[in-house]
Amino acid sequence: MNCKNTTLLAAKLALTLGLLAPPEAMAVEAEAKSLLKAMSDYLASQKAISFTYDSNLEVVTGEHQKLLLASSGKIELGRPDKLRATRFGGFANVEMVFDGKTVTLFGKDANLYTQVELPGTVEHLVDEMRDKLGKPVPGADLLLPDAYDKLMEGVTDVKDLGSGVIGGVECDHLAFRAKDVDWQIWIAQGDPPRPCRYMITARQIDQAPQYSIQFSDWKAGVDVVAEDYGFVNGTDAKKVDLKDLADIDELPDHLNMRDNK
Numbered sequence: 238m239n240c241k242n243t244t245l246l247a248a249k250l251a252l253t254l255g256l257l258a259p260p261e262a263m264a265v266e267a268e269a270k271s272l273l274k275a276m277s278d279y280l281a282s283q284k285a286i287s288f289t290y291d292s293n294l295e296v297v298t299g300e301h302q303k304l305l306l307a308s309s310g311k312i313e314l315g316r317p318d319k320l321r322a323t324r325f326g327g328f329a330n331v332e333m334v335f336d337g338k339t340v341t342l343f344g345k346d347a348n349l350y351t352q353v354e355l356p357g358t359v360e361h362l363v364d365e366m367r368d369k370l371g372k373p374v375p376g377a378d379l380l381l382p383d384a385y386d387k388l389m390e391g392v393t394d395v396k397d398l399g400s401g402v403i404g405g406v407e408c409d410h411l412a413f414r415a416k417d418v419d420w421q422i423w424i425a426q427g428d429p430p431r432p433c434r435y436m437i438t439a440r441q442i443d444q445a446p447q448y449s450i451q452f453s454d455w456k457a458g459v460d461v462v463a464e465d466y467g468f469v470n471g472t473d474a475k476k477v478d479l480k481d482l483a484d485i486d487e488l489p490d491h492l493n494m495r496d497n498k
Contacts, residue, residue: 269397269411270389273422276430277385285461286314289454292324292375295446303444314380317358319466322374331485333374334468335362341468342372344485348474351482370479376450379432391415400426403433404453417441431455 280286289311296304308326318337324330330345335355340362343350355365363377374380381387394414401410401423408423419438425431436449 265397266395269395269409272397272409272424272430273388273411274385276422276424276432277383277388279430280379280384280432281382283457284316285458286312286380287454287456287461288312288452290375290450290452292448292450294448297442297444297446301444303446310375312374312376312380313461313464314359315461315464315466316382318362319464320359320362320374321464321466324375329485333372334466335359336466336468339468340366342479342482342485343468343474344482345472347483348472349477349482350468350470350474351477351479352468353479372485376432376435376452379435388413388420403451406433408433429457431457 290309292308292310294306294308296306298304306326306328308324308329310322310324313321318335320333320335322333332341332343332345334341334343337358338354338356339352340355341350341352353370355362357365360381363374363381367373367377378384378388392413392415396412398410398412398421401408403423407426409426410421410423412419412421417440419440421434421436422432423434425433432452434449434451436447438445438447
């Protein structure tokens with residue numbers, strides 16, 4: 238077999254095994270990345286953002302039963318260091334307020350609150366809330382100034398799935414695969430390229446549970462009403478330690494990791 242035929246056979250074998258992407262696939266991947274980058278750049282350029290959301294968190298029990306926990310809420314962001322987030326679900330009615338120095342978590346049903354000193358930017362807050370306090374901010378992946386770089390870390394496969402409709406808005410539907418998770422995003426077509434839905438599938442967990450968040454009532458820039466990001470204790474709530482503020486997460490305390498996956 239001559240060198241030319243050997244090279245051709247190797248190329249065909251690589252294509253069959255998925256080791257060599259055809260030009261069409263490479264173009265689709267590039268377009269999907271371009272759409273995600275445009276969304277990230279748009280979000281990063283906004284000094285103020287607000288939206289309401291509906292989230293769904295799947296829980297898998299030890300008996301492999303999937304349970305879906307639903308919540309709704311609102312996010313108000315003022316760059317670089319202001320954030321107010323509310324979440325109302327079947328197990329929690331919570332408000333989080335960050336003024337650039339202190340984050341306050343207020344459990345409205347129990348009328349209890351706690352405060353933690355976390356001076357810095359919203360990006361620093363998101364990291365600290367997730368990694369140290371175990372209280373992730375809803376939709377936080379999309380609120381960071383470098384959202385594109387964060388989202389693309391470890392991504393090994395990119396797909397543009399065409400058009401989808403979320404809440405009556407036509408969107409570009411993109412799918413990504415990383416080492417442990419799959420994730421999808423629906424981005425509104427046209428201007429502005431805002432996110433409409435974001436979904437994460439945890440492949441490393443049995444039964445691959447999903448988390449999704451859908452955005453609505455989107456506002457940005459001058460359309461966002463100025464907010465006071467300080468905490469006002471208008472209900473004579475009692476201040477407690479964080480460990481004493483129960484049921485403020487999307488996953489309630491009685492559905493803990495000892496009993497579920």
